[in-house]
Amino acid sequence: MAKQSIQQVKQRFGIIGISQELERAIDTALQVAPTDLSVLITGESGVGKENFPQIIHQYSRRKHGPYFAINCGSIPEGTIDSELFGHEKGSFTGATATRKGYFESADGGTLFLDEVGELPLSTQARLLRVLETGEFIKVGSSKVEKSDVRVVAATNMNMVHAVEKGKFREDLYYRLNSVPIRVPALRDRKEDVTLLFRKFAGDCAERYMMPSISLTDDAKELLQSYRWPGNVRQLKNITEQISVIEKERVITFEILQQYLPKQEVGMVPLKPSQGETSGKTFANEREILYQVLFDMKRDLNDLKQVVRDIIEKGADVESSTQADALLQEVPTEEDLYRLPVKYSEEFLKPPLTPTSQRVDNKEEVQEATSYDEMDVQDAIEYNEQEELQHAAEYVDEVMSLQEIERKAIIKALERHEGVRRFAARDLEISERTLYRKIKEYNLEDL
Numbered sequence: 001m002a003k004q005s006i007q008q009v010k011q012r013f014g015i016i017g018i019s020q021e022l023e024r025a026i027d028t029a030l031q032v033a034p035t036d037l038s039v040l041i042t043g044e045s046g047v048g049k050e051n052f053p054q055i056i057h058q059y060s061r062r063k064h065g066p067y068f069a070i071n072c073g074s075i076p077e078g079t080i081d082s083e084l085f086g087h088e089k090g091s092f093t094g095a096t097a098t099r100k101g102y103f104e105s106a107d108g109g110t111l112f113l114d115e116v117g118e119l120p121l122s123t124q125a126r127l128l129r130v131l132e133t134g135e136f137i138k139v140g141s142s143k144v145e146k147s148d149v150r151v152v153a154a155t156n157m158n159m160v161h162a163v164e165k166g167k168f169r170e171d172l173y174y175r176l177n178s179v180p181i182r183v184p185a186l187r188d189r190k191e192d193v194t195l196l197f198r199k200f201a202g203d204c205a206e207r208y209m210m211p212s213i214s215l216t217d218d219a220k221e222l223l224q225s226y227r228w229p230g231n232v233r234q235l236k237n238i239t240e241q242i243s244v245i246e247k248e249r250v251i252t253f254e255i256l257q258q259y260l261p262k263q264e265v266g267m268v269p270l271k272p273s274q275g276e277t278s279g280k281t282f283a284n285e286r287e288i289l290y291q292v293l294f295d296m297k298r299d300l301n302d303l304k305q306v307v308r309d310i311i312e313k314g315a316d317v318e319s320s321t322q323a324d325a326l327l328q329e330v331p332t333e334e335d336l337y338r339l340p341v342k343y344s345e346e347f348l349k350p351p352l353t354p355t356s357q358r359v360d361n362k363e364e365v366q367e368a369t370s371y372d373e374m375d376v377q378d379a380i381e382y383n384e385q386e387e388l389q390h391a392a393e394y395v396d397e398v399m400s401l402q403e404i405e406r407k408a409i410i411k412a413l414e415r416h417e418g419v420r421r422f423a424a425r426d427l428e429i430s431e432r433t434l435y436r437k438i439k440e441y442n443l444e445d446l
Contacts, residue, residue, distance in 0.1 A: 009026055012058075013054060015048070017195065019188070019192050021184040025181050028179065029056050032056065032181075033056045036150055038152070038175060038178045039056060039180075040153050040154070041154040042154070042159070042180065045230070045231065046232055047183045047186065048183060048231075049114075049156075052181055053112035056110065057150075062110055065106075066106045066108070067112070068105065068106045068111050070083070070102055070111070070112065070114065073118035073432050074431065080119070081123055082101065085103055085126060086100045086101030086139070087139035088140040090140065091138075091139050091140020091141070092140065103147045103149055106147075107149060109149065110150045111149050111152070112154070113153040115155060115430070116153040116176065118430055118432060125169070125172075128169065130147065132175065134148060153176045159177075186231040186232055193223050194224065200239035200240065201213045201243055204243040208243075213239075213243050213250070214249065214250055214251065215250075215256070216251065219251050219252055222257065223256065226260050242256070402441075405437070409443060420434055420435070
């Protein structure tokens with residue numbers, strides 16, 4: 001597709017950017033538009049995936065037909081089949097009349113299924129049948145109906161991992177993924193960051209009738225070096241914040257730095273500089289979690305020793321200072337709640353313990369080498385063999401996973417003043433899962 005056509009698409013749909021990956025995604029959308037192939041659009045949240053189904057629809061032979069965009073993650077699991085395929089009167093409680101579903105209403109047009117990875121497995125089976133045969137059955141009916149619908153799906157999930165974990169049907173994944181389109185993250189489009197900033201600043205200035213803001217050179221460098229975990233959506237929000245709040249119209253490095261969160265949801269630290277690089281690395285998250293447990297155990301043992309010395313020798317200033325310092329370093333319950341819900345289970349696993357062996361038909365505890373002196377990987381392998389044996393000894397000493405999860409949800413909701421969308425993003429779960437957890441733990445009043 002010619003450069004001129006891509007530029008026309010950008011102008012028509014308000015897409016800002018000159019990166020090669022972005023233009024390649026637009027070019028793929030234009031190439032596949034005249035066909036009826038299913039398209040799967042992938043990319044992180046906030047990158048602008050919603051523009052591409054519209055491009056495909058408007059440049060297809062279905063452009064005069066209906067276009068529906070459905071967020072699969074926002075529809076309750078019990079009603080999603082009815083929403084997509086319709087239902088007959090009396091098929092379930094509350095079905096007071098026959099209702100058309102989206103597949104029937106969008107006949108001859110395009111159906112955009114956003115967050116398709118959130119679909120229940122039963123709905124995935126129904127969707128697969130529609131894609132393969134063009135046939136569907138309404139809820140509560142036995143009549144097979146036909147539908148000529150072009151399906152475009154989008155997700156921010158890693159679909160390969162979802163298939164491996166059994167959360168998404170493999171056959172449906174390959175059926176949807178006839179033509180994949182990947183929308184690049186903003187951190188992979190550094191040349192577009194300042195262009196987008198200028199566009200958002202101009203729009204905000206025009207909307208509120210104020211002078212537009214601009215950036216100094218060092219502020220531009222800071223803007224481009226930031227990771228942008230929220231992608232284009234986050235950049236737009238920060239640009240509007242600065243435009244409205246700051247009186248100065250020329251934004252310096254120091255001013256911009258105040259608006260860039262240091263601890264952002266889902267943010268992965270940038271590559272450290274040479275001076276910050278440590279000699280120790282971890283192969284996976286499990287090793288990191290066990291290392292934290294080792295550190296906690298060592299700190300607690302040191303604290304016990306200090307307290308023992310205080311009891312034996314009497315409290316002195318030096319011992320008290322040591323105790324206070326160690327207490328400050330020991331992770332608190334609050335620290336554990338800050339971890340994502342998916343990690344809390346790791347902290348509930350029993351810590352490493354010395355082995356127990358039978359000697360002369362009597363059970364004696366064998367003193368093992370301190371885990372602080374063991375290699376992390378060796379300790380992990382050792383623990384995987386022993387943790388099942390010793391798990392029962394610690395059941396009464398740890399908080400249940402449900403209680404950890406409940407308190408984490410409460411704190412996330414309080415932190416975001418009850419805004420469930422932000423709380424779900426903070427906990428790294430979908431909004432639908434958060435709604436289900438809130439109902440399960442009776443937290444509707446928060």
